[in-house]
Amino acid sequence: MDVLMSALGIRNSDGEIVKSLAVVIDITARKRTEEALQQSKRRYLNLINTLPYGIAEIDPYGKILFLNDAFCKIVGYEKEEIIKTNIWDHSLSAEEATRVKDYIDFVRKERPEPGPFISQNVKKDGSIIDVNVDWNYWFDQNGILNGYIGILTDITKQKKDEKDLINKADQLHLLAAHLQKIREEERKNMAREIHDEFGQVLSALKMNLGNIEHELNKENREDIMELVLNEIDDSKSITGHAIKTVKRLMTELRPEILDVSGLIPAAQWLVENFTGRYAIDAKFDCNVESFSLGREGNTAVFRLVQEALNNVIKHARASKVMVKINKEENYLHLEVADNGKGFDKSEMNKINSFGLIGMQERVLVLNGEMEIESENKMGTRLKVRIPIDN
Numbered sequence: 133m134d135v136l137m138s139a140l141g142i143r144n145s146d147g148e149i150v151k152s153l154a155v156v157i158d159i160t161a162r163k164r165t166e167e168a169l170q171q172s173k174r175r176y177l178n179l180i181n182t183l184p185y186g187i188a189e190i191d192p193y194g195k196i197l198f199l200n201d202a203f204c205k206i207v208g209y210e211k212e213e214i215i216k217t218n219i220w221d222h223s224l225s226a227e228e229a230t231r232v233k234d235y236i237d238f239v240r241k242e243r244p245e246p247g248p249f250i251s252q253n254v255k256k257d258g259s260i261i262d263v264n265v266d267w268n269y270w271f272d273q274n275g276i277l278n279g280y281i282g283i284l285t286d287i288t289k290q291k292k293d294e295k296d297l298i299n300k301a302d303q304l305h306l307l308a309a310h311l312q313k314i315r316e317e318e319r320k321n322m323a324r325e326i327h328d329e330f331g332q333v334l335s336a337l338k339m340n341l342g343n344i345e346h347e348l349n350k351e352n353r354e355d356i357m358e359l360v361l362n363e364i365d366d367s368k369s370i371t372g373h374a375i376k377t378v379k380r381l382m383t384e385l386r387p388e389i390l391d392v393s394g395l396i397p398a399a400q401w402l403v404e405n406f407t408g409r410y411a412i413d414a415k416f417d418c419n420v421e422s423f424s425l426g427r428e429g430n431t432a433v434f435r436l437v438q439e440a441l442n443n444v445i446k447h448a449r450a451s452k453v454m455v456k457i458n459k460e461e462n463y464l465h466l467e468v469a470d471n472g473k474g475f476d477k478s479e480m481n482k483i484n485s486f487g488l489i490g491m492q493e494r495v496l497v498l499n500g501e502m503e504i505e506s507e508n509k510m511g512t513r514l515k516v517r518i519p520i521d522n
């Protein structure tokens with residue numbers, strides 16, 4: 133049993149103790165409560181210091197009142213070095229410190245919803261860290277603001293990984309744009325070479341055959357005439373066929389109409405050609421007669437229409453397709469809409485499907501936006517918006 137004893141002596145007029153009074157109080161329960169309190173405090177501190185997250189209590193004005201071991205480890209200072217300092221004292225710069233201080237003032241005055249706050253600090257060894265603070269209010273039992281509890285996480289690596297990822301993505305966009313450009317150049321060179329070499333040779337051959345025919349007609353050699361004439365006819369039709377093939381190949385590589393007449397006639401030609409080749413009713417609508425987005429821009433839009441139409445023929449099972457190009461103030465709008473079977477968005481990222489990705493990359497290079505509206509059995513609508521530099 134624990135007791136608290138106090139005694140009191142009562143004296144007479146000569147100062148002698150004549151009576152004494154002793155009070156004994158049983159404090160066993162109080163002692164146990166105190167011990168239990170100490171025990172629970174130790175347990176709580178143990179728990180707090182074992183957590184991998186930095187935990188701090190700060191007053192309403194930003195002064196640090198309490199912090200755990202992980203907090204010290206994250207910011208790289210000893211407890212005694214940061215207790216009672218301000219939360220912004222080790223911010224990366226004076227501007228960053230002001231931002232943190234302003235935020236604390238704002239929270240104290242405006243009482244916004246608690247949430248995460250991201251900041252940059254300098255550790256004692258001079259290294260810079262990115263930290264995320266998830267904070268909440270800390271009120272006393274009367275509802276008066278005592279300060280805030282903050283949970284600090286070191287997100288330096290996460291931030292760096294994010295930055296690396298963005299850089300990698302930027303590099304991939306640049307690479308994709310570069311590859312598209314090279315591909316177009318190569319196509320153009322190939323078309324030119326086919327024209328210069330193959331096309332001219334075939335034309336010359338055709339001309340020669342015509343000459344032979346002419347000469348033989350003059351000689352009037354009846355005996356071999358029929359045979360030779362048949363051979364020549366045959367050769368002429370083969371050559372004519374080859375010339376047509378060369379022309380088609382050249383057009384497929386890079387249609388001359390795009391360079392000679394411009395984007396709008398080229399797109400119109402593409403749509404008309406499509407109707408001619410496939411049993412799909414393809415329509416073209418445009419609110420301007422001619423328009424240019426520059427050489428690369430024109431090629432990109434042309435290829436967008438081409439790839440969209442290819443997708444219609446490959447996947448849509450549509451009976452109608454509408455291609456619209458409209459110029460409105462600062463934007464060029466392209467829309468390709470079919471009435472086919474449509475598709476689910478998840479199909480867009482199929483392995484070995486690069487058409488839509490390539491289109492997206494082309495649009496990105498032009499600082500534009502691309503959107504696809506499609507649902508099963510509801511047709512597909514591709515919408516592209518490209519800013520026009522005035």
Ligand SMILES: Nc1ncnc2c1ncn2[C@@H]1O[C@H](COP(=O)(O)OP(=O)(O)OP(=O)(O)O)[C@@H](O)[C@H]1O
Nearest residue numbers: 443444447448474475479480485486487488489512
């Ligand atoms: N107009 C459309 N109608 C129905 N499905 C479509 C349409 N356009 C695209 N798709 C669907 O989206 C997928 C991805 O299209 P994408 O053009 O990226 O690749 P692909 O046509 O399959 O192959 P690639 O274009 O690389 O030769 C297609 O496989 C198809 O399932």
Ligand SMILES: [Mg+2]
Nearest residue numbers: 442443487488
């Ligand atoms: Mg495709």
